[in-house]
Amino acid sequence: MNVDIGNALASVASPGVSRESLERLDDQVGDAHERIERGMADAEHGYEALNLPQRTDPTEIRAAVEPVADAETLLTIGIGGSALGAATITDALAAESDTEAIYLDNVDPAWISQLLENRSLENTAINVVSRSGTTAETLANFLVVRDAFESAGVDWTDRTIVTTGESGPLRNLSDRHDLPSLQVPDGVPGRFSALSAVGLVAAAVCEHDLEALLDGAAAEAETLSGSLFECPAYAYGATAYALDQRGAGINAMVPYAESLETYAEWFAQLWAESLGKDDLGQTPVRALGVTDQHSQLQLYRAGPRDKLVTFVSPGELADRPIPDTGVDELAYLGDSTLADLLEAEFEATEASLAAAGRPNVRVELEGVDEYELGGLLYGMEAACVLAGELYAVNTFEQPAVEWAKKATRGLLGGGDFEEADAVAEKTELRIER
Numbered sequence: 001m002n003v004d005i006g007n008a009l010a011s012v013a014s015p016g017v018s019r020e021s022l023e024r025l026d027d028q029v030g031d032a033h034e035r036i037e038r039g040m041a042d043a044e045h046g047y048e049a050l051n052l053p054q055r056t057d058p059t060e061i062r063a064a065v066e067p068v069a070d071a072e073t074l075l076t077i078g079i080g081g082s083a084l085g086a087a088t089i090t091d092a093l094a095a096e097s098d099t100e101a102i103y104l105d106n107v108d109p110a111w112i113s114q115l116l117e118n119r120s121l122e123n124t125a126i127n128v129v130s131r132s133g134t135t136a137e138t139l140a141n142f143l144v145v146r147d148a149f150e151s152a153g154v155d156w157t158d159r160t161i162v163t164t165g166e167s168g169p170l171r172n173l174s175d176r177h178d179l180p181s182l183q184v185p186d187g188v189p190g191r192f193s194a195l196s197a198v199g200l201v202a203a204a205v206c207e208h209d210l211e212a213l214l215d216g217a218a219a220e221a222e223t224l225s226g227s228l229f230e231c232p233a234y235a236y237g238a239t240a241y242a243l244d245q246r247g248a249g250i251n252a253m254v255p256y257a258e259s260l261e262t263y264a265e266w267f268a269q270l271w272a273e274s275l276g277k278d279d280l281g282q283t284p285v286r287a288l289g290v291t292d293q294h295s296q297l298q299l300y301r302a303g304p305r306d307k308l309v310t311f312v313s314p315g316e317l318a319d320r321p322i323p324d325t326g327v328d329e330l331a332y333l334g335d336s337t338l339a340d341l342l343e344a345e346f347e348a349t350e351a352s353l354a355a356a357g358r359p360n361v362r363v364e365l366e367g368v369d370e371y372e373l374g375g376l377l378y379g380m381e382a383a384c385v386l387a388g389e390l391y392a393v394n395t396f397e398q399p400a401v402e403w404a405k406k407a408t409r410g411l412l413g414g415g416d417f418e419e420a421d422a423v424a425e426k427t428e429l430r431i432e433r
Ligand SMILES: O=P(O)(O)OC[C@H]1O[C@](O)(CO)[C@@H](O)[C@@H]1O
Pocket: 079, 080, 081, 082, 129, 130, 131, 132, 133, 134, 135, 138, 189, 190, 191, 273, 398, 401
């Protein structure tokens, strides 16, 4: 990926970061890079994620999915990092695959029932993904899906792949039924695991090019250096951090390709769960170009000066001409294509924010293919690791999510948790219809 931070400079935007401030910050980037390099060399928890392009074995992944390579539909059951990386890849590349990739993360009964009732399970494969193997949503959805297979008389053990940790309920299930299984790599938090089996099993079943994904990531890894002026990922991470320090506490991620909508959701978990600690962190907003020009742009351009807008320009896309309109005032459309219109709208929106002095950064891809996607995923992971070093937070843990999990288990009778007691003590001020 390439990054253009020009519209984040203080000469353009407020809040903005001066070139001099970036040069001073670059000293911290150099120190942070040394820390990151040590963490990678020592395969330390979290930093190990940045070694995945060398660690992940695509041959092993393809061998594991061989029994279900014929699947017409792949149901991936996982949540958070155990689903979003895989979904980012298969949603971005869906046009290149004959396999329908569906992700069951939420536990909405109406949604799950609708998904299960309208498909032939004989041609459906199950990809269960959970590092811990104890995540309530994943286990609940797996049990519901397994029951649906049994009710349909389809042997789920012939159609199931498991990706999990070394131990836990899912590992036990896999061993008990001798299921094809892969290991969630040690030292890689879920939100950083897209370039491991966690993110690549679904891509393999959909017959995407795993080597190209990893090659793109490896090429991005090669750019990691001691200066933000030589490394797009660090330029992005440092600029987002610097803008947050100057009041831009929100980061709207706006990819200009429908196929990258899920990528914005993946980025939101990566950025929020990694940096949201010790009362620090920048709030990611999932958005989509051009759609949000008719939704959130008003706020981005004329609301509080508390946002960075990150554009992802996809580069070359498959195009389609706009037919002549026969209407004089719309004739300009008939001489264009949809890609021309999308590109013009992106450039106009980017310039609109700059004209209003609103900081924005452009991330540029050379198309939406496996290589570019691998580079984008790796680049944003490296940007996040760098930002975590600059914030001086624990980038790779997520203790704040545990309270609600305990409360949930307590409410369902899964143990005595004071968190569940607190639920009953809700302060109420009800206004009822
Ligand atoms: O892979 P697991 O253990 O099911 O966890 C799923 C997700 O839940 C979280 O642990 C948050 O609860 C995420 O960090 C993780 O990606």
